[in-house]
C-alpha cells in the first residue's frame with residue numbers, strides 16, 4: 451500500500467486506451483469491476499440500506515471538473531450543514547458522500563463498469579462515500595473499510611418513465627468542461643435523492659472490491675443497483691464530447707472486468723415500505 455501511495459501522482463496519468471490492462475497497479479484478489487448476476491449471487495437478508503440526508507437540497511453551488519478520466523462533482527453539505535451519508539445494511543460505520551463521477555462508452559458502445567446479467571449499460575454513475583471513522587482521505591485509502599461506492603446504471607431511453615431532471619442538469623453541465631482541467635460552477639437546486647431519480651434503493655448487489663482507477667486499492671464496499679435510471683440521449687451525449695489530458699476523446703472510460711476469485715457477491719431484493727428510507 452505504501453508503494454501505491456508513493457506512486458499516486460505518477461498513477462494519476464493513466465488513460466483508458468486499453469481499459470486498464472496496461473496500468474501498473476499492484477492488484478490483489480478483490481478487484482473491481484466484476485460481472486454481477488442474480489443466479490450466481492448469495493441471497494442477502496441484510497437490513498435495508500439507510501440513506502441519511504439524501505433529501506437535503508445542496509446548500510452551496512455545485513462544481514463539476516474534467517480531471518482527464520471522468521467528470522467529477524464534489525458533494526457539498528445541505529443548506530442546514532448536514533452531509534448526505536449512508537449507514538445500515540451490514541455497514542459498521544457511517545459513510546459520508548464525498549463525490550460522484552461517471553463512466554461511459556461512446557455513441558456506438560456501452561460503457562458501464564459493472565456488467566449486470568452479462569450486459570453493460572450505457573453508463574455508470576459512482577457516488578463515493580468515505581468512512582467517517584477516518585479523518586483523512588489518505589487514512590481511508592489505506593483501510594479495507596475505507597469507502598462505500600454506489601454504482602448506478604444509466605440507460606438511454608427515448609422517453610424515460612421518470613425524467614431524471616437533476617441528472618440531466620449535471621450531464622448538460624459537462625458541455626462546460628469539455629477539456630482537461632476545466633471546471634464549472636452551477637446552481638444545483640436539487641438533492642442526491644433527486645439525482646437517484648426514483649431508483650429502487652433497496653435492491654442491490656453488494657461485494658468487497660476496489661477503486662476502479664489507479665491505485666485500485668481494495669478499500670471499497672460496493673453497492674450496485676441492477677435497475678437502471680433512464681436518461682434521454684440528448685443529455686447523456688454530453689459525456690461523449692469530452693477530451694482527456696492529451697486532448698484525445700474521452701470515451702469508453704471503464705476498466706475491464708476483474709476476476710471474482712474467492713469472493714461472495716450478495717444480492718438483496720427485499721422490498722421495504724416506501725418512505726421509510728428517506
Ligand SMILES: [Zn+2]
Nearest residue numbers: 551553576662
Ligand atoms: Zn468510478
